[in-house]
């Protein structure tokens with residue numbers, strides 16, 4: 327029995343639903359961004375939070391809702407908030423990325439953000455999109471089927487639980503970023519991975535607060551898994567329990583039963599868990615998938631949480647740990663990613679663009695730039711400063727205006743429209759030894775302009791410049807179909823023959839594998855200014871990003887909406 331705030335009592339499941347409907351009745355939320363003191367790994371520091379919570383509050387809506395979030399900055403830093411995976415039809419004004427769609431909300435200021443849900447159903451999340459604040463400023467968005475509609479395309483789960491995977495630094499995260507900018511080298515490795523904000527029993531000073539999920543034997547739980555880590559792709563699994571994936575990034579999938587998942591920074595997965603084992607304690611665990619060779623730059627520690635069955639039994643003293651692939655197991659990482667399929671049936675039709683009208687082939691590269699600090703020596707290879715690029719363009723954000731404002735107000739000189747559709751130079755992208763001369767990118771603020779409703783295909787080609795690694799590339803304002811990926815150089819004759827145009831997964835982030843390529847398709851039917859970037863935070867900082875400007879269509883319903891009155895000024 328649970329007690330509701332208004333004094334009524336109810337049974338557990340019913341109560342859950344009632345609480346839910348009470349909460350989602352409110353379309354107005356208040357996010358106060360402020361510092362709060364948190365202790366992890368035996369040390370205490372102030373972190374930036376929303377409403378003092380880490381992870382932050384969960385937003386619950388029904389499919390197609392429009393809500394408002396008043397973001398009030400009571401912290402010391404500039405902030406913006408992004409609603410990851412929310413399409414925001416014709417309304418990039420509250421999308422959030424700093425200097426792309428808005429200037430930051432300064433300390434003391436606030437911004438009432440309108441969030442327009444449309445087709446999304448499942449799990450998404452919100453996070454800060456300025457500097458590195460998203461390390462602690464993030465939370466779940468749960469989008470349930472609207473009552474009276476068909477509901478879930480799977481049996482109604484008995485309960486739903488956000489599982490937010492993260493990364494924790496003992497150091498101030500702003501300091502980690504400043505150091506990265508100052509030294510030009512790799513960022514400091516995080517000190518722990520976390521599950522719902524907790525490192526778990528395998529880390530020092532963590533046991534008493536380890537996240538525990540209490541379950542009843544025979545029931546089914548919907549885990550809403552989010553990778554909120556800054557830099558790392560993660561594996562996740564639960565001892566003795568299979569996972570059944572039913573959704574990716576706010577869209578349903580064909581159910582996929584697996585012993586582990588791979589999830590990149592920014593991605594979300596809806597997973598059904600059947601509590602079908604002997605009542606006891608079992609670990610759930612998360613560890614890194616990384617291609618970094620130097621172990622100094624990778625933390626191979628494991629975050630844990632506990633799955634605890636209700637009932638009368640003597641709990642095992644050391645619960646079993648689940649199998650997790652090794653940290654360098656690229657095959658396992660991409661085996662899972664490649665197994666995902668859209669649900670794609672009569673009730674959930676999908677519309678993969680077939681006649682492509684706008685085609686982009688973009689390399690995805692790490693790079694180096696001359697150091698240019700006082701000592702003329704940085705911590706990148708051979709004293710250089712690390713950088714990153716798309717088609718050899720390392721993107722530089724404006725610093726005193728947002729690109730959206732410049733576009734809307736027709737202010738010249740803020741950005742160019744020459745993001746290339748093709749790499750400037752063709753080479754063996756995935757060769758082991760590439761000439762250093764290729765490493766230095768161009769720096770600039772070049773966007774790609776797309777006609778309204780064009781059918782777009784983007785081939786991302788990873789390169790081994792500086793070091794090959796995987797890149798989770800995220801596009802704002804759209805989800806795209808991942809129609810194919812592979813290792814080596816993209817073969818324009820052979821590879822398209824294997825595209826999945828029937829039931830490819832619909833995602834907000836595509837994983838471009840190490841020494842490999844990936845292809846996405848989408849219809850450019852959402853006019854506005856939309857950021858595209860690698861969701862590994864250091865790659866974003868180094869310039870692996872660009873902007874799509876999708877032009878207006880002809881009818882009034884196909885045009886960018888006007889800005890709200892309180893867009894933060896620079």
Ligand SMILES: *[C@@H]1O[C@H](CO)[C@@H](O)[C@H](O)[C@H]1NC(C)=O
Pocket residue numbers: 367515516517518529621622623624625626627
């Ligand atoms: C990994 O995390 C542990 C535990 O917090 C920490 O002691 C260690 O320094 C980290 N390793 C690296 C390579 O940063």
Ligand SMILES: *[C@@H]1O[C@H](CO)[C@@H](O)[C@H](O)[C@H]1NC(C)=O
Pocket residue numbers: 621626627
């Ligand atoms: C982590 O790396 C250290 C050093 O390479 C090794 O001794 C340890 O066994 C590794 N731990 C795991 C869980 O892989």
Ligand SMILES: *[C@@H]1O[C@H](CO)[C@@H](O)[C@H](O)[C@H]1NC(C)=O
Pocket residue numbers: 652654655656
């Ligand atoms: C992964 O790392 C282990 C030891 O660190 C090594 O023996 C193994 O060859 C590596 N596997 C791959 C696929 O690189």
Ligand SMILES: *[C@@H]1O[C@H](CO)[C@@H](O)[C@H](O)[C@H]1NC(C)=O
Pocket residue numbers: 508509699700701
């Ligand atoms: C220059 O080098 C000195 C000594 O190695 C170091 O303390 C200082 O931080 C460096 N300056 C910069 C800008 O990297």
Ligand SMILES: *[C@@H]1O[C@H](CO)[C@@H](O)[C@H](O)[C@H]1NC(C)=O
Pocket residue numbers: 707708762
């Ligand atoms: C560093 O520079 C030397 C000499 O120019 C070159 O041979 C070497 O390949 C460079 N190393 C890297 C990691 O770029």
Ligand SMILES: *[C@@H]1O[C@H](CO)[C@@H](O)[C@H](O)[C@H]1NC(C)=O
Pocket residue numbers: 754755756757758
């Ligand atoms: C590109 O480099 C890879 C790795 O060295 C090699 O296996 C492949 O044959 C090369 N491709 C071409 C076309 O040279």
Ligand SMILES: *[C@@H]1O[C@H](CO)[C@@H](O)[C@H](O)[C@H]1NC(C)=O
Pocket residue numbers: 718750751763764765766767768
């Ligand atoms: C990128 O552009 C720079 C400047 O034009 C050039 O030196 C470099 O070789 C280019 N690299 C690639 C991979 O195209």
Ligand SMILES: *[C@@H]1O[C@H](CO)[C@@H](O)[C@H](O)[C@H]1NC(C)=O
Pocket residue numbers: 404429430432725726895896
């Ligand atoms: C905060 O944002 C304002 C407006 O864009 C900018 O002028 C200022 O430099 C920013 N402050 C910091 C510390 O980045």
Ligand SMILES: [Cu+2]
Pocket residue numbers: 796797798860861862865866870
């Ligand atoms: Cu990347």
